[in-house]
Amino acid sequence: MTGIALETGALGKRYGRTWALRGCTLHLPAGQIAGLVGPNGAGKSTLLHLAVGLLRPDEGKVRIFGQDPRTAVLTDIGFVAQETPLYRDFTATELITLGGKLNQRWDVELARSRLAQLGIPADRPVGKLSSGQRAQVALALALAKRPRLLLLDEPAAALDPLARREFLQTLMGAVGDTGATVLLSSHLMADLERVCDYLIVLQTGHVQLAGAVDDLLAEHRTLVGPRTASGALPGGAQVIRASHTDRQSTLLARIARPIENPAWAQHEVTLEDLVLAYLAAADTPTAPTCMGK
Ligand SMILES: Nc1ncnc2c1ncn2[C@@H]1O[C@H](COP(=O)(O)OP(=O)(O)OP(=O)(O)O)[C@@H](O)[C@H]1O
Numbered sequence: 082m083t084g085i086a087l088e089t090g091a092l093g094k095r096y097g098r099t100w101a102l103r104g105c106t107l108h109l110p111a112g113q114i115a116g117l118v119g120p121n122g123a124g125k126s127t128l129l130h131l132a133v134g135l136l137r138p139d140e141g142k143v144r145i146f147g148q149d150p151r152t153a154v155l156t157d158i159g160f161v162a163q164e165t166p167l168y169r170d171f172t173a174t175e176l177i178t179l180g181g182k183l184n185q186r187w188d189v190e191l192a193r194s195r196l197a198q199l200g201i202p203a204d205r206p207v208g209k210l211s212s213g214q215r216a217q218v219a220l221a222l223a224l225a226k227r228p229r230l231l232l233l234d235e236p237a238a239a240l241d242p243l244a245r246r247e248f249l250q251t252l253m254g255a256v257g258d259t260g261a262t263v264l265l266s267s268h269l270m271a272d273l274e275r276v277c278d279y280l281i282v283l284q285t286g287h288v289q290l291a292g293a294v295d296d297l298l299a300e301h302r303t304l305v306g307p308r309t310a311s312g313a314l315p316g317g318a319q320v321i322r323a324s325h326t327d328r329q330s331t332l333l334a335r336i337a338r339p340i341e342n343p344a345w346a347q348h349e350v351t352l353e354d355l356v357l358a359y360l361a362a363a364d365t366p367t368a369p370t371c372m373g374k
Contacts, residue, residue: 086111086146086230086262087132093140093286094127101127102286105141109264109279111229113293114256116273117266118356119283125266126163128283129232132264133160145230156185159228159261161219161236169208173201173218177225184226192225195251199244212239220248224255231256233265237272245269249276270353280352282359290359294352301355304332306345322358333358 087109094102102124109115117125130136131143134150145154168176173196181187196203201214210218216239223231233252237245253276256263264281267273273280280297282290290297304318308330318334325331333354340347350358 084111084146085109085144086113087264088144088147089128089131089141091141092128092131092138092143094124094131094136095139100286102131102283103140105283105286105288107281107288107291109262109281111146111262112260113279114253114263114277115265115279115281116277117264117281117283118268118270118273119289120360122285123283124286125283126234127286129160129162129234129264129266132230133158133232135160156226157229159223159226159231161216161223161231161233163234163238170206172206173203173221176207176218176222177203180222180225186227188225188227191227191255192221195221195224199247213241213244216240217244217248220251224251227259227261229261231261231263233263235266235268237267237269245272252276270356274352277352280356282356284360290355297355298350298352300335301350302334302336302340303348303350303354304330304334304340304345305348306330306332306342321362 085108089105089107092102092105093100105124105128117128119125127136131138132145132150134155137151143150145158148154150158171179177189177192180192181189193203196218199217201210201217207215207218216236220233220236237248240248249272252263255261265273265277278294280290280292280294281288301321306329308325308328318332318336318340320332320334322333323330333350
């Protein structure tokens with residue numbers, strides 16, 4: 082599927098006098114599984130609530146498939162909020178029936194079979210399930226909607242490691258089947274490394290880094306070489322994060338082209354290296370920002 086699933090322009094939201102999100106400009110190409118990362122309070126939940134139309138922007142715009150989420154596209158969006166709010170007195174079976182009455186493209190079988198596969202009691206009020214089981218019910222309901230865009234706010238946080246792996250596999254399977262776009266907020270970098278092909282890093286309400294994972298990894302290297310001032314790097318590299326010993330510098334750098342100076346050893350970076358470097362750099366006054374293609 083082509084096109085842009087989510088687009089924001091100078092998007093801002095404040096609570097009282099405090100901006101939770103400000104100047105947020107990004108786009109998420111359709112068909113991607115995107116990770117949304119950032120420290121506590123960075124604005125991830127705020128962005129997701131704006132995208133699903135549950136919050137109104139104070140500045141700027143947000144568009145889902147080119148439309149205002151507060152108007153036309155709600156049937157295209159699936160959302161699992163952080164605390165997985167569900168009607169706690171209802172059983173999963175009742176929620177599946179209810180969903181069928183409220184949604185046009187409801188896939189009853191998908192929801193039922195998923196819960197049966199996971200051994201989740203469908204006839205017990207969801208308020209009496211464990212928080213991990215409730216998260217699974219919420220995901221099953223969101224997938225049953227067959228959304229074009231699925232927004233998940235830390236969906237796997239309450240799951241044990243095995244359940245998390247199954248959750249991510251189901252997610253990837255469902256997305257593979259339907260071509261849905263996913264935006265998934267998480268603090269679990271290993272999970273994101275496993276499933277994401279696009280990455281958005283938020284820091285104090287701003288986009289710090291965004292782009293296709295393959296491009297971001299190709300554009301960055303860890304460089305180890307003679308102790309150097311950041312301004313004197315080979316090949317026009319931009320230093321994101323530097324650490325030094327008396328004789329040696331280790332730099333996480335954004336490189337425009339391969340560095341041919343043999344004094345510098347180059348190593349590929351992991352997604353976690355990259356995110357940590359940008360988040361740490363954001364605490365410095367000249368924080369770099371990198372927007373991908
Ligand atoms: N209802 C609210 N009233 C006042 N301030 C709020 C409210 N919701 C969020 N905030 C503030 O807005 C900022 C962004 O919060 P948000 O929940 O979007 O961050 P987050 O990145 O999702 O954090 P976490 O990783 O902890 O879930 C924070 O400073 C938070 O304290």
